[in-house]
Amino acid sequence: MPVSTSYLPDPRHDRLGAEFFDPVAPADFPQTILRFRNDRWAARVGLETLSDAEWISHFGRFEPLPGNFPRPLALRYHGHQFRSYNPDLGDGRGFLFAQMRDAKDGRLLDLGTKGSGKTPWSRTADGRLTLKGGVREILATEMLEAQGVYTSKTFSLIETGEALVRGDEPSPTRSSVMVRLSHGHVRIGTFQRLSALDKQDDLKRLVDYCIEQYWPQAREAADPVAAFFALAVGAIADMAADWWVAGFVHGVLNTDNTTITGESFDYGPWRFLPTLDPNFTAAYFDHSGLYAFGRQAGALFWNCERLAGCLLDLSSQTALVDGLNQFQTRFWSRLALRTHAKLALAPSGEDADRELVQGFYDALHKTGVPYERAFFDLVGGARANRVAASPHRDVYGAPEWVPIVERLRAARPAPGADRALSHAYLQRGAPSTLLIEEVEALWADIANRDDWSGLHEKIEEIRLAGDCYTGLASVSAD
Structure with missing residues (x-):
């Protein structure tokens, strides 16, 4: 197989021991039609030289990659689902296929699947993924990556030629198998399982593995377990803030x-906000709004509390509470930083930053300006030419916006903001969005006319936006 020299296989998860996984076999699909390959990220792990036929053999038929796991591993975990504890989870339609090093920064990365067949944890499900679900995951990960969210990457999508019956979309519907590239698949639920089964030796082994592979800076601390926990909490708080700035549910x-890496992943009923509504939910079955947009940070904090409970026998309650207590401060700090970056402003590090950020989101909430449109119009400090070009220019003159526009104009632009604002994306008439109507229209073209x-045009549009936002983030950090 012609892998490049930057392919650095490093399978490690199996070293944890048999308690952590079940070796499984992939499904034998009737077809394997390549629909998407992420060559940008394939190049980061040395797999961009694969031919399409070789790609399909590895990511549709799951022939082992050189030097990697000889058999896929279905991972074991428990979890709270809508606050109810479920001990019957685990990888029910996916598995860990390979691990390798990021050629750029040396991180350990996983190739994991979705829709790859039944496992011991499938229960009554078929272990499959609808093609629509795979397309939606491509869109979610591409847009979140463009927005600067630390997210898994959709690596491959292959249509598999089966007719699936689902209760939440017209059936029968087309099937697929997806591969994601992720910075680990160790979940809070992985710790919960070992804690619930009172497997303290395995729990300590898992903590040591996470410190070694994901949070090595915790090794030198007086209490490495508490240090690991605090780092995980900080990363999860960052993710909550990044979702807020992206308007993601x-x-x-x-x-x-x-x-525990704070990486956003596993996209089911996701949505992007049309307008700022704290009560906006993505899942039709979330009847109580538990995971509504405005409650996501609180939900993630609750999850961190569950992780703390698993570590009580390995650390001190005081140290773990100290780690939890940083969540809110970290969230607000990150929210201010990322909001300023998206607006191409230099944060001052003072209370004025928080007042500007709170005022900006309050005005968005009260006036109903489309979420992404407000950033697009007001980037660079609410410049007169951009505001005048907006279809919402009259709204920006309303009482809710006037003091915020004044604050934006008084704020210091980020160094290099003028250069960043000349990006082709910001010369468009409208921002790139990914609202449910757009997603459904893209899917209708695939479902009705193949x-x-x-989809490919949308990915290119999103990547153009991502190039712009990367530039804005870099000038705001200077």
């Missing part, structure tokens, strides 16, 4: 969907 923030051109 995950939909299902169960403890088995929260990793027309994938709209």
Whole structure:
């Protein structure tokens, strides 16, 4: 197989021991039609040189990658689902296929699957993924990556030729198998399982593994377990703030969907906000609004509390509470930083930053300006030409916005903001969005005409936005 020299296989999860996984076999699909390959990220792990046929053999038929796991591993975990504890979880339609090093920064990365067949944890499900679900995950990860959210990457999507019956979309519907590239699949639910089964030796082994692979800076602390926990809490708080700035609603923030690296992953009923509504939910089955947009940070904090409970026998309660107590401060600090970056402003590090940020989101909430549109119009400090070009220019003159526009104009632009504002994306007439109507229209083209051109065009549009936002983040950090 012609892998490049930057392919650095490093399978490690199996070293934890048999208590952590079950070796499984992938499904034998009737077809394998390549629909998406992420060559940008394939190059980061040395797999961009694969031919399409080789790609399909590895990510549709799951022939082992050189030097990697000889058999896929279905991971074991428990979790709270909508605050109810479920001990019957685990990888029910996915597995860990390979691990390797990021050629750029040396991180340990996983290739994990979704829709790859039944496992011991499938229960009554079929272990499959709808093609629509795979397309939606491509869109979610591409847009979140563009927005600067630390997210898993959709690595591959292959249509598999089966007719699936689902209760939440017209059936029968087309099937697929997806591969994600992720910075680990160790969930809070992974710790919960070992704690619930009172497997303290395995729990300590898992903590040591996480410190070694994901949080090595915790090794030198007087209490490495508490240090690891505090680092995980900080990363999860950052994720909550990044979702807020992106206007993203995950939909299902169960403890088995929260990793200890603070990486956003596992996209089911996600949505992006049309307007700022704290009560906006993504999942039709979230009847109480537990995971509504405005409650996501609180839900993630609750999940962190569950992780703390698993570590009580390995650390001190005082140290773990100290780690929890940083969540809110970290969230607000990150929210201010990322909001300023998206607006191409230099944060001052003072209370004025928080007042500006709170005022900005309050005005968004009260006036109903489309979420992404407000950032697009007001980037660079509410410049007169951009405001005048907006279809919402009259709203920005309303009492709710006037003091915020004044604050934005008084704020210091980030160094290099003028250069960043000349980016082609910001010369468009409107921002790139990914509202549910757009997603459904893209899927309709695929479902009705097998027309994938709209999806590919949308990915290119999103990546243009991402290039712009990367530039804004870099000038704001200077």
